[in-house]
Amino acid sequence: xxxxxxxxxxxxxxxxxxxxxxxxxxxxxxxxxxxxxxxxxxxxxxxxxxxxxxxxxxxxxxxxxxxxxxxxxxxxxxxxxxxxxxxxxxxxxxxxxxxxxxxxxxxxxxxxxxxxxxxxxxxxxx
Amino acid sequence: xxxxxxxxxxxxxxxxxxxxxxxxxxxxxxxxxxxxxxxxxxxxxxxxxxxxxxxxxxxxxxxxxxxxxxxxxxxxxxxxxxxxxxxxxxxxxxxxxxxxxxxxxxxxxxxxxxxxxxxxxxxxxxxxxxxxxxxxxxxxxxxxxxxxxxxxxxxxxxxxxxxxxxxxxxxxxxxxxxxxxxxxxxxxxxxxxxxxxxxxxxxxxxxxxxxxxxxxxxxxxxxx
Numbered sequence: 558x559x560x561x562x563x564x565x566x567x568x569x570x571x572x573x574x575x576x577x578x579x580x581x582x583x584x585x586x587x588x589x590x591x592x593x594x595x596x597x598x599x600x601x602x603x604x605x606x607x608x609x610x611x612x613x614x615x616x617x618x619x620x621x622x623x624x625x626x627x628x629x630x631x632x633x634x635x636x637x638x639x640x641x642x643x644x645x646x647x648x649x650x651x652x653x654x655x656x657x658x659x660x661x662x663x664x665x666x667x668x669x670x671x672x673x674x675x676x677x678x679x680x681x682x683x
Numbered sequence: 684x685x686x687x688x689x690x691x692x693x694x695x696x697x698x699x700x701x702x703x704x705x706x707x708x709x710x711x712x713x714x715x716x717x718x719x720x721x722x723x724x725x726x727x728x729x730x731x732x733x734x735x736x737x738x739x740x741x742x743x744x745x746x747x748x749x750x751x752x753x754x755x756x757x758x759x760x761x762x763x764x765x766x767x768x769x770x771x772x773x774x775x776x777x778x779x780x781x782x783x784x785x786x787x788x789x790x791x792x793x794x795x796x797x798x799x800x801x802x803x804x805x806x807x808x809x810x811x812x813x814x815x816x817x818x819x820x821x822x823x824x825x826x827x828x829x830x831x832x833x834x835x836x837x838x839x840x841x842x843x844x845x846x847x848x849x850x851x852x853x854x855x856x857x858x859x860x861x862x863x864x865x866x867x868x869x870x871x872x873x874x875x876x877x878x879x880x881x882x883x884x885x886x887x888x889x890x891x892x893x894x895x896x897x898x899x900x901x902x903x904x905x906x907x
Contacts, residue, residue, distance in 0.1 A: 558758050558761075560704065560754045560757065560758060561754055561755050561757065561758025561759070562758075563704070563754055564750070564751040564752070564753065564754025564755040564757075564758070565751070565754075565755050567747055567750065567751035567754070568748065568751035568752065568755065571744060571747055571748055571751065575744065627738075628738060628739075628740065629738055629740065630738065631736060631737060631738065632735075632736040632737075632738075633736050
């Protein structure tokens with residue numbers, strides 16, 4: 558019976574850790590997606606000051622969680638997003654508002670998808 | 684490359700620990716569900732081993748989850764007859780009092796050829812000598828010949844059997860097991876005296892055992 562208790566403890570610990578990670582991943586990525594969307598909107602309006610500030614905020618938030626994200630998410634999508642982030646820096650420098658806005662929207666969707674991929678929703682089970 | 688190496692090491696250790704915790708040593712002793720779990724766990728470990736882009740937890744979490752379920756279910760199976768029947772099935776009699784039960788053969792999807800093959804594995808050539816044959820839940824066939832066909836034991840022949848004792852390994856492959864030495868009630872001085880009789884040391888000894896009656900077995904290593 559001792560092994561059964563070990564098994565039960567293991568299952569509960571895994572369940573707790575999984576729920577926690579799912580929650581953290583979603584809460585970590587939603588603000589980044591929102592910041593990127595806002596940056597895109599500012600760029601389309603021609604407000605480069607705010608677009609620049611929002612995109613830097615998003616990039617800083619993205620970098621802050623890099624290690625935690627690296628442990629949990631597939632590295633392929635992470636690398637795609639980071640490639641997109643690098644492009645954003647260039648669009649920001651040359652002030653190409655269309656490309657910057659499109660890049661921000663695309664990255665926002667990708668970041669949001671990364672956060673939702675670990676969420677406890679029924680469609681993620683299939 | 685170093686990451687692949689370290690991941691493989693870690694997953695291998697987790698696999699070994701998982702199999703040990705499940706408590707079976709031989710595949711032949713496993714129930715079907717346990718065999719499936721063993722195969723599953725091995726495949727789960729292979730995924731992050733092969734692909735460095737997949738996070739390690741993708742292999743670790745499923746392995747540990749399967750291990751946890753297996754440990755919980757094995758405990759419940761011990762306590763619940765219903766679960767035992769559901770997950771392990773029950774033994775099925777294939778030969779009863781010398782009669783082949785065709786219905787049970789059909790039910791277990793075992794052909795006569797397979798039954799004969801299993802009997803041959805148990806050194807039975809003549810099916811008429813078998814009183815009972817039972818298909819166990821782990822897939823093994825237990826065969827019980829009629830008493831007249833069972834090889835005679837010492838008791839049947841009226842021969843008083845000698846007592847037998849379990850030998851304890853004191854030295855194996857040049858290594859002294861102090862715990863076993865203590866269990867046997869012998870001392871290191873005794874070990875040295877025995878080794879001295881064979882002009883050997885601990886490192887030269889392949890096997891040294893002693894049993895309750897004091898019978899000693901010493902085998903030396905072959906010279907290289």
